[in-house]
Amino acid sequence: MAQNDNSTRRKLPGSLETNRLLDKWLAIHRDGTVSMHPGKVEIGQGILTSLRQIVAEELDVSLDRVRLIAANTANGPDEGMTSGSRSVEESGIAFRYAAAEVRDLLLTRAGMRLGVSLEQLSVDDGVVSARSGGSVSYWDLADELELKREATGDAKPKPHTQHKIVGTAASRVDIPRKVLGAPSYVQDIDIIGMLHGRIVRPPSEGAQLIALDVNETKDMPGVAAVVHDGSFIGVVAEREEQAIRAARRLARAAQWKETAALPEFDPRYLLKREAKSEVVSEKSATVPDGGKTLEAEYTRPYIAHASLAPSCAIARFDDGKYTIATHSQGIFPLRGELSTVLGVAPENIVLTHAEGAGCYGHNAADDVALDAALLARAVPGRDVRVQWMREDEFAWEPYGSAMMAKTRATLGTDGNIVSFALDVWSHGHSSRPSGRNGVNLLAAWYLEKPQPRAPTGNPPLPGGGSHRNAIPIYEFPNQRITNHLVPKPPLRASALRGLGSQCNVFAIESFMDELAQMAGADPVEFRLRHLKDARATAVIEKVAKMAGWKTATKSDGTRGRGIGFARYKNAAGYMAMIAEVELAESVRVLRVWSAVDVGQAINPDGVINQIEGGIIQTVSWVLKEQVRYDRERVTTRTWDDYPILTFAEVPAVEVALINRPELPPVGAGEGTQGPVTAAIANAIYNAAGVRLRDLPFTRERLIAAMV
Amino acid sequence: MTHHIVVNGKPHEVTADEETPLLYVLRNECGLKGARYGCGLGMCGACTVIIDGKAVQSCDVTVAAVSGKQVTTIEGIGTEDWPHPLQRAFITEQAAQCGYCSSGIIMTAKALLDAKPSANDSEIRAALEKNLCRCGTHQRILRAIHRAVKEMGV
Numbered sequence A: 001m002a003q004n005d006n007s008t009r010r011k012l013p014g015s016l017e018t019n020r021l022l023d024k025w026l027a028i029h030r031d032g033t034v035s036m037h038p039g040k041v042e043i044g045q046g047i048l049t050s051l052r053q054i055v056a057e058e059l060d061v062s063l064d065r066v067r068l069i070a071a072n073t074a075n076g077p078d079e080g081m082t083s084g085s086r087s088v089e090e091s092g093i094a095f096r097y098a099a100a101e102v103r104d105l106l107l108t109r110a111g112m113r114l115g116v117s118l119e120q121l122s123v124d125d126g127v128v129s130a131r132s133g134g135s136v137s138y139w140d141l142a143d144e145l146e147l148k149r150e151a152t153g154d155a156k157p158k159p160h161t162q163h164k165i166v167g168t169a170a171s172r173v174d175i176p177r178k179v180l181g182a183p184s185y186v187q188d189i190d191i192i193g194m195l196h197g198r199i200v201r202p203p204s205e206g207a208q209l210i211a212l213d214v215n216e217t218k219d220m221p222g223v224a225a226v227v228h229d230g231s232f233i234g235v236v237a238e239r240e241e242q243a244i245r246a247a248r249r250l251a252r253a254a255q256w257k258e259t260a261a262l263p264e265f266d267p268r269y270l271l272k273r274e275a276k277s278e279v280v281s282e283k284s285a286t287v288p289d290g291g292k293t294l295e296a297e298y299t300r301p302y303i304a305h306a307s308l309a310p311s312c313a314i315a316r317f318d319d320g321k322y323t324i325a326t327h328s329q330g331i332f333p334l335r336g337e338l339s340t341v342l343g344v345a346p347e348n349i350v351l352t353h354a355e356g357a358g359c360y361g362h363n364a365a366d367d368v369a370l371d372a373a374l375l376a377r378a379v380p381g382r383d384v385r386v387q388w389m390r391e392d393e394f395a396w397e398p399y400g401s402a403m404m405a406k407t408r409a410t411l412g413t414d415g416n417i418v419s420f421a422l423d424v425w426s427h428g429h430s431s432r433p434s435g436r437n438g439v440n441l442l443a444a445w446y447l448e449k450p451q452p453r454a455p456t457g458n459p460p461l462p463g464g465g466s467h468r469n470a471i472p473i474y475e476f477p478n479q480r481i482t483n484h485l486v487p488k489p490p491l492r493a494s495a496l497r498g499l500g501s502q503c504n505v506f507a508i509e510s511f512m513d514e515l516a517q518m519a520g521a522d523p524v525e526f527r528l529r530h531l532k533d534a535r536a537t538a539v540i541e542k543v544a545k546m547a548g549w550k551t552a553t554k555s556d557g558t559r560g561r562g563i564g565f566a567r568y569k570n571a572a573g574y575m576a577m578i579a580e581v582e583l584a585e586s587v588r589v590l591r592v593w594s595a596v597d598v599g600q601a602i603n604p605d606g607v608i609n610q611i612e613g614g615i616i617q618t619v620s621w622v623l624k625e626q627v628r629y630d631r632e633r634v635t636t637r638t639w640d641d642y643p644i645l646t647f648a649e650v651p652a653v654e655v656a657l658i659n660r661p662e663l664p665p666v667g668a669g670e671g672t673q674g675p676v677t678a679a680i681a682n683a684i685y686n687a688a689g690v691r692l693r694d695l696p697f698t699r700e701r702l703i704a705a706m707v
Numbered sequence B: 001m002t003h004h005i006v007v008n009g010k011p012h013e014v015t016a017d018e019e020t021p022l023l024y025v026l027r028n029e030c031g032l033k034g035a036r037y038g039c040g041l042g043m044c045g046a047c048t049v050i051i052d053g054k055a056v057q058s059c060d061v062t063v064a065a066v067s068g069k070q071v072t073t074i075e076g077i078g079t080e081d082w083p084h085p086l087q088r089a090f091i092t093e094q095a096a097q098c099g100y101c102s103s104g105i106i107m108t109a110k111a112l113l114d115a116k117p118s119a120n121d122s123e124i125r126a127a128l129e130k131n132l133c134r135c136g137t138h139q140r141i142l143r144a145i146h147r148a149v150k151e152m153g154v
Helices: A047-059 A087-114 A138-144 A175-180 A240-252 A267-272 A331-342 A365-376 A390-396 A501-519 A523-529 A534-546 A604-624 A673-688 A699-706 B022-029 B085-092 B102-115 B121-130 B138-153
Strands: A026-028 A034-036 A066-068 A121-124 A127-130 A135-137 A195-200 A208-212 A223-229 A232-237 A254-257 A276-284 A292-300 A312-318 A321-326 A349-353 A383-387 A403-411 A417-426 A478-485 A559-567 A574-583 A587-597 A652-657 B002-007 B010-015 B048-051 B054-057 B070-072
Touching: A026 A087, A026 A138, A034 A047, A047 A066, A047 A087, A087 A121, A087 A127, A087 A135, A087 A138, A135 A138, A175 B085, A175 B102, A195 A240, A195 A365, A223 A240, A223 A365, A232 A240, A232 A365, A240 A254, A240 B022, A267 A292, A267 A403, A267 A417, A292 A501, A312 A365, A321 A331, A321 A365, A331 A349, A331 A365, A365 A383, A403 A501, A417 A501, A501 A523, A501 A559, A501 A673, A523 A534, A523 A559, A534 A559, A534 A574, A534 A587, A534 A652, A559 A673, A574 A673, A587 A604, A587 A673, A604 A652, A604 A673, A604 B138, B002 B022, B010 B022, B048 B102, B054 B102, B085 B102, B085 B138, B102 B121, B102 B138, B121 B138
Parallel strands: A034 A066, A195 A383, A321 A349, A417 A478, A587 A652, B002 B070
Antiparallel strands: A026 A034, A121 A127, A127 A135, A195 A232, A208 A254, A223 A232, A276 A478, A292 A403, A312 A321, A312 A383, A403 A417, A559 A574, A574 A587, B002 B010, B048 B054, B048 B070
């Protein structure tokens, strides 16, 4: 097909496609440093360290020359969200090509200076030398290098066989500061004259403010402003403890009208609601007669992100412009929605990213940025730091949706699965700010002039949201997978690590064990015989070997082992897990073995750290976690209401990385959740012959299943 | 009112209501950001400091209550050039993901090891009962503390 080169823009790799100027990404400085400007942000996953390795590798400079600039909306690239384990794929690839191109440009300049051709040049830590003698450094060339130019995508990154920095376990750039206690987080920002704000949230989501007396609060020591806009109320004070006290007083002075709008506690309420149903996969080979059919259902409750640090932002309002420090995962989408709510043009809002604690998805980071801006508007020219109280973080963050999956399968006379069906019911798994169809910032819904709430939906397949990993990776001749999206979550819901994959893989992988049992087959062998993907087979065989898996191991009634496997999003990392449990008064997970293939590991230790963390966090979800509510309110408010795994309870974890440097890198932050969940369920069955299908696997549920 | 407190061996004169939690005084008056707010209820350990040798949640003790006592924060136990063996071990073991819990955990571990230099695994885990880590970095943290035990014993 003929192409018009003038009108067709070339497709560039990763986020270069949408941020095409090289100077958005990199700068070379006379002082012997390179600065890099990622649009993706650190959320405890070590991404900045990996991106830095890529830049140092492609430019042929040592790691310590590369400086990271915090993501900001003023001059950084717009990389959308840092989510979905896509940072290496999007930002990593962009930096790889941008840095390779900048290296080419530098070498061209160096060749001209030295009067030799490119082939005569070599680079060592930024010093370009000609074979015939003579050298010039990047730093000498810095001033004549013009990077305000569009990337061509023509530069060839190094082949993996030449990598010296990528693929090594480079130390994280951020860890020394953190363990020394140096200021490291948005929560630690301190500006002379900074005020402190706190918000008084309604007692429940549907509550309306019907009366408020602000007078007592206004007269309290240190109070600089009381903000009252519709049902949004907050205080600003000179000192943090004064703001907290004033907020408590203000809370006592507020009267709310509440409604009993919440459903029953069992996730099966989802079945009673109207849903939008969609068949997302169908294979229709004829099912032979004579098979045996099995059915089961699985649920998970609402799960909280429960970041260790309640969300925080610092905002300032000056001459109609806002400056905000935020730990948002998407500063550009956030800016768009802030612009709508605050009624100022996007260019009059500058957002700079500063790290928060690990977020594991969409927590209150965006919400508190609006809170801070609304309070800052009341005290122009002053910086206002707002941090949510722990109780508010638990009650108001958007949770991972409650879910339910029903499975049905038929085993042929040969013991293989001849048909498989899965139906999943869930609310949407994303209500991140996007600027589409309304606003997804909490305070915006409570203002005198409220903004319409944007609907909670799903990212589309192949990644998907509630249907993420609902389509089995196994080869079934007849298959029907149906997604039942239940709109309007009664509790606020959005992206939690893994989205719907935890429940779907829990269902599929528990059910695979139930079917293996019916077929009289070993669970590992049963999986392998339904798989054609060599990388899938490799991780399963590897983990079985690590754990010393033996067919038909009989349990002593208290200890058991189980396996779980998935390829995240059916397109990213392969994760196979074996859990060992001990059943006493409650379920105890003793050990988890895992084999993981995420393609090329940019930083193997970083990948392993993410996998270990994913495993341990999932053990916590599985054994302990559920957001509690009654018909009016969320009742989960403190760590006492929402216990998580403690040091005394964490299992031993062993991770084997199958590194494939010849394949594209994919993320490792997610993908463990489903396999770990199923592995624990299967291990409990192996230990005691009881099948737990409702999360979490609490002591009460274990006892109920045993009797 | 004015309080005389001693933090990391240095006297500080701070003004705050007497019921103000020590945490806010450390962070906002003394400029020491290493103790961090996580829950305000003494349940998560992110704000742990050492007071007269004991690990204490600084959100759960008032500034008035520490008058005349020795308060040690994470900033007082090591520097970039001379990190405490625990801090060094956390770096060596890459024992952090987001790191928000790190300083509280290091302070709890320090109080334990000061009292019991050869603490074993179950003693370490028991001491950390009130320190939460949400990222799931526990095993690395335990490895780091064991490494510090060994190094400090040499």
